[in-house]
Amino acid sequence: MAVDLAQVIPPLVRAKVDFILIGGMAAILHGSARVTFDVDVVYSRTQGNIERLAEVLSPFKPSLRGAPAGLPFTCDAKTIRNGLNFTLTTTLGDIDLLGEVAGGGTYSDLLQHSVDIEAFDVCFKCIDLPTLIRIKEAAGRPKDREAIAELRVLLEETEQRQS
Amino acid sequence: MLRVMNSAAANADRDYMRDVDRTLLRENLKLSFEQRARKHLRVLQMVEELRRAGKKLRQKSDGR
Numbered sequence: 001m002a003v004d005l006a007q008v009i010p011p012l013v014r015a016k017v018d019f020i021l022i023g024g025m026a027a028i029l030h031g032s033a034r035v036t037f038d039v040d041v042v043y044s045r046t047q048g049n050i051e052r053l054a055e056v057l058s059p060f061k062p063s064l065r066g067a068p069a070g071l072p073f074t075c076d077a078k079t080i081r082n083g084l085n086f087t088l089t090t091t092l093g094d095i096d097l098l099g100e101v102a103g104g105g106t107y108s109d110l111l112q113h114s115v116d117i118e119a120f121d122v123c124f125k126c127i128d129l130p131t132l133i134r135i136k137e138a139a140g141r142p143k144d145r146e147a148i149a150e151l152r153v154l155l156e157e158t159e160q161r162q163s
Numbered sequence: 164m165l166r167v168m169n170s171a172a173a174n175a176d177r178d179y180m181r182d183v184d185r186t187l188l189r190e191n192l193k194l195s196f197e198q199r200a201r202k203h204l205r206v207l208q209m210v211e212e213l214r215r216a217g218k219k220l221r222q223k224s225d226g227r
Binding site for chain 1: 175176179180182183184185187188189191192194195196197199200201203204206207208210211
């Protein structure tokens with residue numbers, strides 16, 4: 001199912017979940033022309049934030065993506081506390097919750113490398129373009145080479161527009 | 164050896180960058196964040212529609 005940022009982001013913001021949008025959707029907001037199928041967020045691992053995150057996601061019936069059918073998954077604070085990174089399918093589409101990301105670190109580490117985005121009637125944090133490139137490079141996946149090249153071009157174009 | 168490999172990787176990256184369609188990106192940069200998200204959603208919905216059509220076609224040909 002096509003995941004719509006306008007459906008995913010506002011509930012998180014309104015529930016006061018501390019998160020940073022990263023990955024392909026962050027690239028889209030920075031101007032990428034590539035297609036991405038999921039929403040990746042790095043979330044703060046504080047107890048309160050994990051509770052808010054679990055509560056806001058529960059109504060969207062999250063289950064582990066690619067897990068064997070019938071494998072139980074309870075979207076509660078305990079489950080999220082005991083894990084770190086989750087690839088979920090929800091009624092809103094695919095959402096990846098990341099407690100930590102290679103090349104970027106945790107929510108606290110990434111906070112200084114994020115920008116505030118105003119869209120969908122809310123304000124939320126999105127990873128900045130240089131850090132998004134760094135994270136993609138750290139992932140070291142051959143399939144990301146073209147995406148990285150596009151992000152580098154976007155960075156050049158953005159800098160040219162700003163100068 | 165490592166230097167040769169790094170140089171080859173840098174050349175490959177430059178090749179990839181040369182192939183990027185800058186006109187598409189420049190058009191996107193003119194849009195607001197929300198417009199960029201909506202444009203992507205429309206593309207995503209089209210991709211899904213094509214996937215569904217492909218699946219139906221495969222099912223139909225399998226049924227023959």
